[in-house]
Amino acid sequence: MTSYVLPGQPIPLASQWPSASAGRRAYIASLVGIPQQEGPVLSISRVRPRPPAINSVVLGSVTRLSPLQATLSISVVDGVPLPAGEEFTGVIRIAGHRVKIGDSISLGDARSYFVTTARNDLGVVFAVSEAGKTMVPVSWQSMRCPETGRLEKRKCAKPE
């Protein structure tokens, strides 16, 4: 399967694909691209930016902090950077989890997406200390400032 498909075109399936033999209706492409079949997953890959969906992993920077929530501007969704000026707004609430910057999502209200850091590998990727230096993570919940050596509490991420 190396040929391109267009929106509306049935995807040519290999015969070992379960429903191809079961006489089901065809699968119709909705994107321009080369369909790829990996085990039970049939996909047309694309690297175009898209809005966050439930279970997307996002990367953003905190724009506003309050005791109850942090607002962030989401700039990367599932590893695909969004064009400048087209960031989505996300909100991390204090309820349910620990500290700052977040990387995962649920569909929020009209204005923003609800983001959480509740998974083990999600959390702060980049933080600046009180002295204004980029901090280094030392454990999953603390980071050290290279200049003053002080520990600050952050829930650190563990990016792959």
Add this chain to the structure above:
Amino acid sequence: MALDRRRINGPEESFPPVFDSDALQWKLEDARKDRSPDDIRPIFLQPGLISQANGSAYIETAKTKIACAVYGPRQSKNTTYSEMGRLNVEVKFTPFSCVRRRAPMRDAEDRSIAVAIHQALVSSVRLELLPKSTIDIFVTIIESDGLDGCVASGSVAASTALADAGIELLGLVTSCAASVVGKKLWLDPTEEEARLSKGTLVLSCMPALKKITSVWQTGEMKVAEALGCMDACQEKCTEIHSVVAQALLESAKI
């Protein structure tokens, strides 16, 4: 007409020079000028011309020249929560697009074309996958030769631009115009021909799925004529579909 004080305004009225010409002195019995009744003007289509847009397309059919840019999906601003995405179509005429100069302001004509293009596209876009988001489509008419041609070419360009932007579509939309002149049926009318005709009809469909997305009829037409127009348009849409498909495949392979 309102005056826009933020711009350098040209003379309030301007007229094109009038040349002695063999201007249209058609009679209804006359045959069509340079093509047969069921011929459409040749189409040039190029996706991905505007680099800063997420997706774009440029279409040229004889004297009709349209550029279309797609931005988004981006987060909807100032709107209430919606499960479905929104499709926002804006049409702009360049000042030099028509025979008479157009003021650089939006008017009712732009909006009616925008509504027609929106209607042609909206059922082909999988908006249910884009909650809380907006897709912006900007259609710039660089040169216009008949409103019906603009709607048809604009819809084709916009659908191509959407596919170029990687937005999920149920199928590619193609569109074709037809007019009833006298007792005959002329496809893809120019501005002169449209002026001569009793009524015009623009049909948009997804040939891959054999689904019609919109029919836009103006003027006077008998039922049989309207049905004849729709059949002829649908046939041409299949031909236009292969032009669009080829253009998209060529741009995808680069």
